[in-house]
Each structure stands twice: as C-alpha cells, then as structure tokens.
Amino acid sequence: MEHLFQFWSQLASCWNSLPILGFSLTAFALLFVFIKRRRSWSRYPPGPPSLPFLGNMLQIDFYNPHLSFNQLNKKFGNVFSLQYFWSNMVVVNGYKAVKDALVQKAEDFADRPYFPKYAHLGYNKRSQGLIISRYGPAWRQQRRFALCTLKNFGMGKKSLENQISQEAGYLCSAFSSKEGHPFDPLFLVKKAVSNVIYSLTFGERFDYDDEKFQRLVEIFQQSMKEESGFLPQLLNEVPFLLRIPRVPQKVFQYQRASMSLIDAILKKHKETWDSTHIRDFTDAFLQEMEKVGNQQDLFECIVLCLVNTLVKEQSLLVPFIYKATHMLFSFLSFNVLLSLVHGSRKVHEEIDKVIGRDRSPNMLDQANMPYANAVIHEIQCYGDIVPTGLPHMTYRDTELQGFFIPKDTVIITNLSSVLKDETFWEKPHQFYPKHFLDADGQFVKREAFLPFSAGRRICLGEQLARMELFLFFTSLLQCFTFQVPEDQPSPQEDGCFAIIHFPYPYQIQAILR
C-alpha cells in the first residue's frame, strides 16, 4: 500500500512538472533546429557582396547575363549565389554541377519561381502555364497533355516530317525569289518556323506576305524583347510597382497585344469547334478543358488555370508558341549566318552524295550524314541559343557540390557554361564541328551537349525541334550557296539576348546551286 502511495505521489509530481518538461523539450528542439540551420547556412554558396535592398542587381548585365555569370564563375566557382533584391538566387555553372542539379537531384531542382509580372498579365497564380508552371500536379498534367497531343499531331512521325519539308520548300522558294540580290533572311526564317508551330497549334499556315501574319510574328518578337533588361526584373521583384497606373501597359504592351491576338484566334476556333473532329492542338486543348470542366474533382489545379476565361486559356498557349518559335528561329538564323562565315563546302558535298538534287531531304538521311549532323550540333553549341536556360527553383532544402541550398531558392542553370565548358570541349570558343566527329568521321554524341537542358523540365519540344533543325538546314543548303554581299561587312557572330540569343540583322545573297 505504501509503495502504491509513493508511486502515485511521484506520478503527480511528474504531472505537475509536465509543462516545464514540455517547454524545455520545445526550447531544446528549437535550439537544435536553429544550430542545424545556422550550420547549413554556413555552407550556402559564396557570392559577391551585395548592396542593401538592391542586392547584386547592379552587377549583372541584363542584356548579356551569361557573360556576367561567366565572370563571377571564374571568381566564385561553379556554384555561386546572388541577391536579386530580397530573392536568393544560385547560379550553377559547368557540365558537372548542372548535371548534378538537373539529373542527380532532379526533383529538388524541378520547381519554377513565381512570376508576379505574368500573374499581372492575367496568367493564373497557381499554374502559370506549362513553361513557367510551378512543379506539381498541374504542371505534370499539362506536360502529359502537351506531349501526348504533340505526338497525336505527328511529333516524331512521318506526317509532321512532310509538313516541315513542305514549309522548308516554301522558305527556299521565298529565298530564290530574291534572285541572288542581297536581302535580310531573318524575317523570312522567322515566318517559316512560326508557320510550323502555328499549323500545329491553330491548324493553319499563313502566306509569307499575309499582313495579319506579319503583325503576329512582329508582335511575338517584340514580346520576347519585353522580357529582357533591368525593368522587367525590377517589376518582378517589386511587384507593387505593377500597380502604378500605365506602367504594366507600357512595359508589357506587346505581351498584351499577343494575348489579344490569340484571344481572337481562340474565339474563332471556339465558334467552329466540333468535338468529333479535332483539327489541331487548340481543338485538343478545348476538348481537354471541357473534359476537365465536367470532372471538377479530377484535375483541380488544371481547372483553376484553364477553365472559363480566355485569358486563362492562354496560359498554356502563349509561352508555348512564342518561346518555341523563337528558339527555332534563332537556330536557323545562326545556321545561315555560320554557313555564311565558315563556308558550307563539306555539307554541300555530303548533301550531293546522300540526297542528290532531285528529292527533298528526309529524316532517314540523317544517319548517313555525319558531317551535316555534326554541323547542326555545333551550331547549337556555338550559337548558344538559350544561354541561361529558364529559371528553376528548389523544391525542398537540398545540397549541391557540398553547398547547402534552401527551399525556394531561384536557380539559374548557365547552359552557356555547359556548352562552352573548357574541361569537356576541345575548342569551346571556336566553331568546330569536329567536336561531334570521331577519328573515322562518324558522328558521336557528347554528354555535355545540353542545349535542351536536362531532367524533369527538359525541353518538351526537343524531338520536334531536332526534326525541324535537320530538315530546314539540309533543304536550304541543298538549294543554295550563301555569300556576303560585296558592299556589306561580314555579319557579327555574337548575338543579342532576350531570354533567347538572336543574331543581329545581316544581309546575304542566296545563290541557287
């Protein structure tokens, strides 16, 4: 009985001290987390000192950010940090570090930052469309839908190959109509690649001199330019500035105009839409929306972002169209430019041997054309089409190359530093197709060839892009020899930057072979 009493009194005293015990345990746990966090932060990547409020904004050339990053890379190593106002940013450089991030730790680096400027333009906050969508169910659903629909409309198949070959034929006719006189090829090339994406998306191609088409192409081009420079970064990081009357209208006028144009096309599509006859990507998209709208519980995020208003519909379409066309446009304009500067005799010889002059190139020819294939790959390295990739964000706290990177840190994968990584490429700063040829002149794949990025967010249009690159490239060089007009300077090989790297305007003569 005495023992029982003792037991009860001990239990009661413990019970009384429980709050103290609980408090001590919580304090201990918090201290432990604090010390652990401090230790982790001590392993945060190094970076240049930053100014209060502005951070490192004044140290970056926003018209050539990859060049600024390359300089900082030399000083601070492959993984360094920057401060954009109050956002933490880490720049990852070189093949090894980029591969570690995007492939080895694929999910940790798969998120995208939130862009207030796009929300202001009318994109949905939770899912701003496939390219800029946050990592999660809405992104997964959109990616699956886009891939599946692109395949249904011929990506990787003969039907799309024929369509691209036909467009390449139209481009060659437009070039030959210049009858060897000097002209700027950029606008024609832009129209040709735009047509491939537009026919996939809207089911129609335009004549090159169609006024509506000219305006559409011009507006998309200007929209890309609106994304570069200091001001858009400032508006993104200090979003209350977007509330100042007329500021967003002025800064993003072309993006707004492009949305209105697509609005009109979508409206027309809706009027003629027939669920039993899906003509193009937009029809498939409208069908998906109807399906999703009827099954609210299925894809909650997609419903949020896609159903009801036309502006929300564009979340998927607008970035998809203009980013994709501009990447292809940039490649092809560099293609003409580099053939011009570095000569194309060996490609001509290979085309004559494998394809001849009487039929159009097709994708089966690629296996027998190692030199042309090597040149196409080298143009992508040398042209550096998407030098800083698209921004990623860490999905959780993670480690990279021994550094601690907290959740929600903006990550820039400096693809330029991968395509010009001195530890992987023999002559990274020269146009050198031998990077992709072995000693017997056969084509070899190189692991540091990542123009389409890697991992979860790898370019969705890679297959389509590769098909277009090969068919346009071989069709143009089958028909023409390019030369610089006598009174013109040789074109500049470097380009201007607006997320994507474009060549400066240049003049050529396309001489029929």
Ligand code: HEM
């Ligand atoms: C030469 C042509 C092209 C190049 C060099 C290129 C390159 C890239 C790069 C570097 C990214 C960023 C990947 C990342 O975030 O890590 C990307 C994303 C993307 N690209 Fe391309 N691209 C090209 C053409 C295309 C085409 C033709 C399409 C459309 C069919 C397309 C659709 C996309 C989409 C939808 C994404 C976003 C993927 C996602 O976030 O899940 N691209 N591309």
